[in-house]
Amino acid sequence: MRRTDICLYLGPADRAELQALLTNRNTPRKLVWRADIVLATADGRGTVAIMRRTGMSKPTVWRWQERYLDEGVPGLKRDKTRPSRVPPLPREVRLKVIAKTVQETPPNATHWSRTTMAEAVGISPSSVGRIWADAGLKPHIVKGFKISNDPMFEEKVTDIVGLYLNPPDRAVVLCVDEKSQIQALDRTQPGLPLKKGRASTMTHDYKRHGTTTLFAALDVKSGLVIGDCMPRHRAKEFLIFLRRIDRAVKKPRDIHLVLDNYATHKTPEVQAWLEKHPRFKLHFTPTSASWLNLVERFFAEITAKRIRRGSYSSVDDLEGAIYDYLLQHNAKPKPFVWSKTAKGILTRERRALDALDQIRGNR
Structure with a gap:
């Protein structure tokens, strides 16, 4: 289905905020061209003209026009998170890693490393690292400790x-x-x-x-x-x-x-x-x-x-x-x-x- 050019009205407050983003030298580059897309659209420029002006592709121009219509200026400042290509590990695997870490030791060492745990469980070392980080586990660290036996x-x-x-x-x-x-x-x-x-x-x-x-x-x-x-x-x-x-x-x-x-x-x-x-x-x-x-x-x-x-x-x-x-x-x-x-x-x-x-x- 062919898409027609978008017409949008830019209020004085939004226009002033977007102009400030354009003129501020500390504004990230991605925010500059997003603001430029919206300002050019509000000024009546067509999609092709905006593409030439900003150097962005047609889908990109359309995306940020629609984002502004849906969410306003705050939507331009926020990057939406994309789902990970790697499916999350099953809960049973995460629990197994945590249990082995705190209850067992590898056969040839005093503590687990990411590599040895990955081999034992059958997942990647980076996955082991993420599980340990989420659980607050640091097997490579040991601290001195002794409880006093003083009766007083x-x-x-x-x-x-x-x-x-x-x-x-x-x-x-x-x-x-x-x-x-x-x-x-x-x-x-x-x-x-x-x-x-x-x-x-x-x-x-x-x-x-x-x-x-x-x-x-x-x-x-x-x-x-x-x-x-x-x-x-x-x-x-x-x-x-x-x-x-x-x-x-x-x-x-x-x-x-x-x-x-x-x-x-x-x-x-x-x-x-x-x-x-x-x-x-x-x-x-x-x-x-x-x-x-x-x-x-x-x-x-x-x-x-x-x-x-x-x-x-x-x-x-x-x-x-x-x-x-x-x-x-x-x-x-x-x-x-x-x-x-x-x-x-x-x-x-x-x-x-x-x-x-x-x-x-x-x-």
Whole structure:
């Protein structure tokens, strides 16, 4: 059936909007010629003239004329989705992939890849990838995890999280720990610098020049860090650091220390010193729960930003880099914000314990 030219009326608002699309340099090219088709049609131009003007085919001109008649200007701005040429996988296949992923392992590996799963189920690797993405499954990723066996886990979590979320008045909360055995590593060759199309490089081998230990106390409220590097991390060095904290925090404010269960924190010498300095209040994290100590977040940051990719010819060189980082950090401190409530942590812990009990029961 032969199609006659379309006559359409373009209101002032639509004409102004389409003219704006034509004159705006940031308008995508496809919107420009769609607007041009409609404007030319409204001005009385025929199909052949519009084809010559825009360079579009007859079906294309007709399509966008009809789209405007049906949907107005918004219809010109929207591309209709086209159905996939590939038929969707049956629900049974999708469920099979998900079940095998979470319940089984391949015979020659610890986890599934897209290729091995595709071979096992008889579909394409890209289909496996889409199923995993929809189900939120990432078999190639594994994370460290351990549930604390501390019998006072609930009490300690409630205590420490309470310090973070509701710190006591006229007191300072410090998260304290040692980052021990930081190695002064010197690369055997200089690395190549970063450039377009190439990452910076460093050699896989290195020379060891000794180690140091970073004692750090993170002020939860301000983000300031008190830090000292020492050759070892015995009770003797810990006492030196406690005295440094005592000098740094103005009296008579109480000092609440969040720290782990390392043996040097509980020696008779340390206990005797603490008895003479009653403003120090110690709050120990549960065993296997170092993540509860906010200073670990600072250690992760200094490791990633300053230590890991550095090259140090001596321990003094390494310690100089650490002190320089501390100086710049304290010039513009930014506190880490704790947001998880004790109730939320304990709920997740109980859920994890239930899952472990179920796994143990199935063995």
